Amino acid sequence: MKDCSMEVMEFSSCSQSGRCETSDKLRVNINGSVFEIDKSTVTENCEYFRALFQSGMRECRQEEIQLQSVGALGFLVLLQVLHGERPMLDSDQIVEAIECTAFLQVPLLTKHLISIISSENCVLMYHTAATYGVWELSHHSALFIRDMYAELKEDVHTLPRKLVEYVESLRPSSYMAVCSHSPSSELLHDIQRTVCFLDEEQNEWRVFTHLPPCTSTTMAGVAVLDNKLYIIGGVHDVSKRVVEGGFCYNSNDNSWSTICGPQQLRYDFTLIGLEGCLYALGGKSNMKVLSSVEHFRVSKGSWGFISPLPCPTASVVSTIAMNRIFICLWRGEGATDIHEYVTEEDRWILVTTLIRQHSYGLYMVAYRDNLYVMRNGPCDDFLLCVMDCYNLTLGQWTAVPGQYGNSKGSLFTAVVRGDSVFTLSRHVTTEYTVEDNRWKVKRQMKGFGRIGSIYTFLMRLPKATASLMENCPGLTTKQTVRDLSVCPRLSSECSDNI
Template identity: 60%
Template sequence: MGRTSCRGLEGESQELSHKPGRDCEMATLRVRVEESVFAVERATLVRDCEYFRALFRSGMRECQQEEVHVKGLRARGFLIALGVLRGERPILTGEEIIEVAECAAFLQVAPLEKHLINIINSDNCLLMYHTAATYGLLDLYHSAALFIRDMYRDLEDDAKCLPEELLDYVESLAPSTYVTVGTHSPTIELLQDFVRTVCYLDEDEKEWKVLTDLPIDASTTMAGVTVLDNKLYIVGGVRDVSNQVVVSCYCYDPETDTWTTFCSPRQLRYNFTLVGHEGYLYAIGGEYERTTMSSVERYQVSTGNWSFVSHLPRPVAGAACAKAMSRIFVCLWRPMDATDIYEYVPVRDEWVLVTTLIRHQSYGHCMVAHRDNLYVMRNGPSDDFLRCMMDCYNLTTGQWTAMPGQYENSKGALFTAVVRGDSVFTVNRKMTLEYIIEGKKWKPKKEMNGFPRIGSMWTFLLRLPKTGRQPEGQRVLNGNGRDLKNHVYHHQSYALQCSD
């Protein structure tokens, strides 16, 4: 491989304690990996790479050199790492995953491990899991194990190539469960309605069962509902036809089976979109006093504070939203025949137009994500609410594909779809239907009993504790991390045996 020049990301680096490191920080460093040489801005390496940050702070002779030779890595893995640090999101092959994981572990590049987590899928999850155990990438290890747990019935035969201890860890985790709640207004204790419940789907018995009762003052009517870090959040909602907003917000923790309250957004709102992402809740658009808004607020769970972020490009209520590869996407409609999809970029606090779908009656009611695809569901011909048309946008290629056929809403409310692994769950009063995503089609896989409640529904995924005891996997998550580290380090001597 010949010489390669790769420019890094622009931006200020953090303060360094050593003057020698700071003096060389602004220059360009040549990094030799195998027979290739890469020109990289030192600021990029300081910001994103623990290995080079420690090197430049050390005051050692190497931090003054114009070229550093890194041994034990492969040039292709380092090249991909630099691309990720520039903001690229490549889909990787099996060998590339191993090389990139090796680079992420050796150089301690957190954004690189995060990218690997974002591209876990059914084709590479076993390889990701074993590779993470080999190189001690704890976050990737746990994320891959959770993915495998959610698809364990489909992957059980292939997973036999894993060491027994790795399989034991997967089986100790709680799988994601399909959960739903209807639209309800607040009540009073004497008139507590038995249907004001959050329910989960028992897939073995094909029945919906009660998980918990809603708090008396909670409203799910025109509320914002989402899940973040395996906790259910309900924000806003209205009391009655006057659209009086419920001020209290609610959080349900399935681990403790308890509800807590937290403060409302600075701007009261209803009929808005609530998204949970990396420690924050985002309240997007909505209405107040029958006025549609473009304002957006985010709630930092760790501090309990709401703050305004960049407004949407235009006002919107009840916008369809999805997260794909740890990115937030929102549909904004332009009458009559266009749907714009915007991405919110938290690090820059800005909304970026990604693509526009131009279809007759392209008003998107729901959007879900699978791998690097966004699926936009909309009404059938002539506003036929019994049928659903679907279009797929691939984030990697930037191409739209019209999904073949029409999907019958009488068999599954696609406007409330939820993705788990390679499956899509839909529900209405008569039937709960699981689709399997195969190529460019969604094929019916399993039929279960419907959710026998009238009105709209909120659907989502939660990991529920195993009956009668706390699951071992959750104990690891709630602990100090030592159990997980010991489990991973125990397997670092294994050679890689699985491939995708």
């Protein structure tokens, strides 16, 4: 790592060269290291500076102020984040960055720290954030630790007892799956219309809840946001008649409710949940491929159009990495473009292009600052999956060694939890560990045993779930959620809350 004073000089030089030419400047002195900052940027993003400049105190009129309670290294990280960078941090930087966001009250820096939590730094993040009172970061670190508790238990038990107890009080993420189903009726109740979870201790797929009869998961949008499952749209049958609304499942009170659907009726689209919003990307309407994108802010309960996709696309390949939305758009001749949606600016930007010939299928999953793009092998190897990895920090592609999957399954339903990647097929559920940019089989468990398209995701389920549910194949138990068998079609007849 470079000397801290050198880093400060380089950043100051960069600032002086024109990052904030139109705004007033302020010098910040931290133990002899001087930073030139833009007043408007720090006022907008830091509660400390906002209060300082609105206080009328003598310091707010000075050209240089002294900061005693933060380190130069942490303040440098703060400035990098405020200028749109997303640096990966070592232990010293993490500690000082947490100290900095605690003292200066910088939500954007806290958000970045949450986005880079990993198995190497989660315990440090958790302890330091708890010490400095950065509760949001502390909680997210604890959730990450809970998902990898078996591997991290020895390190966790070096922490104060209260911190250990808090981690143990949390619910771990469960690997979940639901198949493609059209709406049913009370007379033709389909016992297969269920949401299931993997009981890893017993090596069984078990039913968690039933789908409401008027819900469709056929060509629907399925996503998890704030530990709630959302199923939007979908079609009734081969006529492609679209279900006009959506459903939300809350595991905390074991209930379903309805929400309104997007303004543009669509099917075969992608649904993404991020930071209190659902995003409906592309899809089809009346057999026409769409480029439009809508977002649903849960707190407001309404949909609105945002910047459209770069081109019309159905079944958009997507993932979330470091709290950012990425999509793959295949444009033929072996070229796959990766775009990022910049939420603050409401625009799509081209990140990189992968040039690879592939025969069939495309999927993408994120692990830390890596995007893994998966495709079938060439021609006669189409049942095998090959991968390429794009590192967002370095801006480099790497071919992942080996081929994955076989005639009994593939990686096109991959979900990441901690350092593990879960995939499944009818025959086998496989857990991989990611080591040195290669996926290694950790264990194999029972397959899902259902036919049709499968949606997979993670949710945190109530602790007593396993003892209440039955195995997937022989479901005979009564529905464990409120009775929705009399639910009418979701055009205007369904109530907003069931």
